[in-house]
Amino acid sequence: MSDEGVETAADARVAGADGTGPSQVxxxxxxxxxxxxxxxRALRLTRLGPDEFSxxxxxQLTGRIYGGQVLAQSLLAAADTLPDDGGNPASRQLHSTHGYFLRPGRVEEPITFAVERLHDxxxxxxxxxxxxxRGKPILSLISSYQEQQPGRDHASVMPQTPDPETLPSALEMFGAMDHPVAKFLSSTAAFDLRHVGQDIYLRPAEEPTDRQMLxxxxxxxxPDGITQLQHRALLAYACDQVLLEPILRRHSLSWRTEGLSMASLDHAMWWHRPVDAGTWLLYVEESPxxxxxxxxxxxxxxxxxxxxxxTIAQEGMVRVPLDARDG
Structure with a gap:
């Protein structure tokens, strides 16, 4: 199929931007x-044009945008500009993304998503x-989408772990705590986390290690109707909150370490097979x-x-005041 003159699903929908055509959400x-x-609701972006969304x-308690949110939104914006192959805009599936978090975003201000069509x-x-x-990028990423195709197949073997239903729930722990951050998390967290072994929310791990599972x-x-693309975007949304924890474990730090400052710097993901964000997913993590x-x-x-x-890779900033004094 020639790439020239290919109409996209977004082209067709934006044709009705005067309000008389299809929905712009x-x-x-x-x-x-x-x-x-x-x-x-945050993922239901408004289309401003064929390649622009808001x-x-x-x-967030910090007033800064959660990185996983803007990552997921950006992936959905990009996917909405894909070629409409034979009337099926979902025939090309998201398989990888590589991005940089450039600036902290402000939760009270809208975000504009500008998509560049690099290649079809x-x-x-x-x-x-x-x-x-405010006219400056807070996240820049490239994402790639592939037609469903046959090919050779092999994969890593999942390690043995306890059933997640037998492990302590982070949501239940936060709900039992009388602390403003815990109360905020217990009421706003859309995903339940269950660590295999000791969590590091309140205190460092008993034994330093660069590995963890949760x-x-x-x-x-x-809800019914969630597409595979949206499942993959939800995985991107959820994962950003836990990826730097092995670094904390390795250096006997916890989320309550005084003066701890953390931020995601860059993020890469590869989706290998269909995923269901509504079922338990095991993260096997390490920090090399x-x-x-x-x-x-x-x-x-x-x-x-x-x-x-x-598979996910992320580099982040991790600083504590003691590091500056030691330097």
Whole structure:
């Protein structure tokens, strides 16, 4: 199929931008179950043109946009510009993304998502997306999408772990704590986390290690109609909150370490197989290096059937006041 003159699903929908045509909001199913409902509303971007979208942000105690949110929004914006191959805009599936978090975003201000169509070949499409506030990018990423095709198959083997239903729930722990941050998390977290072994929310791990495993699942059932693309975007949304934890473990730090400062710097993901964000997913994480105020973490993600569904890499800033004094 020639790439010249290919009409996209977005082209057709934006043709009705005067209000007489199709909806200008991305089709993301809704639910009445909070806080998942708020996350799904944030993913329902408004289309401003064939390659431009706008979105809003979820509240955060820091006033800064949660990185996983803008990552997921950017992926959905890019995907909405894909070629409409034979009337099926979902025939090309998201398989990888590489992005940089450039500036902290402000939750009270809208975000503009500008998509650049880099390439549409016979098998792959590539897009660059800039998430913009006040005229400057806060996130820049490239994502790639592929036609469903046959090929050779092999995968990592999932390690043995306890059933997630037998492990302590982070949501239940936060709900039992009389602390403003815990109360905020217990009421707004859309995903339940369950660590295999000791968590590091309140105190460092008893033994330093650069590895950890945890289970994660949407807090309430996902509504009918969620597409595979949206499942993958929800995985991107959820994972950003846990990827730097192995760095903390390795250096006997916890989320309550005094003066701790953390921020995601760059993020890469590869989706290997279909994923269901509404079921338990196991994150097998390790941090091979930390230096100069930066740390790197890898994560392999498995479903309960043992299928290796995704791989993630992230480098982040991790600083504590003691580091500056030692230097």
């Amino acid at each position: 991305l089709d993301v199913p809704t639910t009445t179950d909070e806080p998942l409902a708020s996350v799904l 979105g809003t942000s979820l509240p 070949g016979r098998s792959f499409s590539s897009r660059r997306t800039h998430a913009i506030q 289970w994660m699942r949407a807090r309430s059932p996902l 290096s930390a230096h100069g105020g930066r740390g790197l973490t890898f994560a392999r993600v498995f479903d309960t059937g043992g299928s290796h569904v995704a």
